[in-house]
Amino acid sequence: MTSTIPVNSLSRHIAPLQDALSDIAAAIIASGYYVLGPNVKAFEQAFAGYCGAAHCISVANGTDALELSLRALGVTEGDQVAVVANAAMYGTSAVLACNATPVFIDTNVDDGLMSIQSLQAALDSGAAPKAVIVTHLYGKLADIEAIVTLCHGRGITVLEDCAQSHGATRNGKRAGSFGDIASFSFYPTKNLGALGDGGAIVTNDAQLAETTTRLRQYGWSAKYTNSLRGGRNSRLDELQAAMLLHMLPLLDGWNTRRREIANRYAAGIRNPRIVVSGPAGDDHVGHLYVVRSSARDALREHLQAEGVQTEVHYPVCDHRQPCHAGAFDGVRLPNTEADAVSVLTLPCFPELTDAEADQVIAACNRF
Template sequence: MIPVNSLQRHIQPLADRLATASRAVIDSGYFVLGPHVQRFEQAFAAYCGVRHVMGVGNGTDALELSLRALEIGPGDRVAVVANAAMYGTTAILACGGTPVFVDIDPATHTMCPKALASVLATGPIKAVIVTHLYGRLADMASLLPLCRKHGILVVEDCAQAHGARDISGTRAGAFGDIASFSFYPTKNLGALGDGGAVATSNDAFAERTRQLRQYGWSAKYVNELAGGRNSRLDEMQAALLLELLPELDGWNERRREIANRYSREIRSEALALPPACGGEHVAHLYVVRCKDRDSTREQLASMGVQTDLHYPIPDYLQPSVQGKADASPLPCTEADARSVLTLPCFPELTDFEVSTVIDACNRL
């Protein structure tokens, strides 16, 4: 079976380097917020093109702390898409805010600027979480001016888009007021455990995030900010990420190469494919649409191709959200939930495996 992803294949070639980095942490005697975290924060900030990066415990904490750094709290309405597995919605609810769901552009799976404009006409919005889904940058050229016009803060959710860049070279995480990243092992830049980061060029937001990730302290045992967390990227994960970061652009290029082969060579009428991509897309996932998803999955499995679903339930239909948000139906979001299907796409796929996936799809 050709897998959707294989972490063993991804990490094994780097095993000796990672073991050496792990030993350096063990020998250092520093395990939390030490020199490796500082070095990684500096390196990742330079990579993203921002002034500050703060390592945190995971990507969902990064989203929540981003919102708290912007002082999102009870009663604040925050716009967000509903097709990204609840992470943004979870962070909004954790802050006491109210999610206001925005439909997607069916061409990109990301927030539709026209849909956002319609939502803004319904009442005040304090912030917008813009999710760069599946590795593709959202339409920041349209979304940012719209938010600026209305004085709305912009949080980028970059959990699936490490390294994605627009035509000017601006990378994911450097467009909005603040950004969140996940380093979950399956991400384009993944740790060997949980991890996340908040990125910003705003000095005040950075300082608030540094306090919030460690109990809200302004000094040791002085809890100045409400809503603080124990959420810190540990030294071990930071040391490993320092080894992996230089490989990221090469991995992204291989992902794009695979995605573009799929888009060029899959010709099955049973599948609707995304367009070929450039630097704006780092192909975290290769997601197609199909009319009869269950049957398509069964057929591909019978031909040795594993698939997955990202994501089958809109946030506003999740049991935990009932009664906590506007549940107005979003037609494009719901169409995605019924039809999306993920094909194998990770850097270590061989050319033969890619050809096998293409052949299987063309036999549908």
């Protein structure tokens, strides 16, 4: 092979935008206004409108968005938060940062999303979470409507983790508009990615919006007056906001291309040793395209030899992370644990060509 097909390529993604983004950077530098200025306000308004939410509060990164959302929901020491265990501890880390306790919920057998049956069983067996974090993994919406109905019927709030699902749509509603509050990441590899770190919180609840606005800047109610505990310096800067504002109108087109690639894989990979993900509709924005194989390591070696780069998302379940030192040894999540040893990520990004996707398909079929 003369070259390797990358699992993602930020250089190819940004190249068509380089001149425009350079002009934006020059304008921001010349403006002398770098934090919480007009570009942040403009992006927050535009992104709230895009998500179908009343409010958007931009923050420094997606992890802060998760934690500050939990704090706004009143999660504190002694509380429980239900969360999946298959997304590199992002949600779990936010729970622990609030001194709360994670209640791990198993996933569906075929898509890695929170199982409503497992959530129902946890609630029926005595778990009493104050909130549930619903992660829309790999770009696909979870069974969010049913989860919201179940949780709200028991007085439990719902935080959507939309870090991988910007623009996913179901029944006319977009990711981030189903629950009580939602978090987004704008890490460069996301469907809408900045040229650095960034994040946002969206909500239709004015009180939650006000609380998160205070929490992102030290808990201030007025300058130098700290009225809320748990605040920090977590602000999206003007440069990233302006660049994200420029890229936002391109997001739906990028998502369409990701879906095309995902559906090309789903239709073309025909190998009994590889389980493909199902077709991608509007509720799946193809952030990652994963397959499952009981011979994952061998498949990965084969694809590398064929010139196809892959990645493993995510090999260590949250409840098995070494930092917990055995605290969750009694937790059993069979579907989550099965995915940890079988899921493999194939190349999927908007600039991937049809010819490259076909090479990936052919390599998989030769395994």
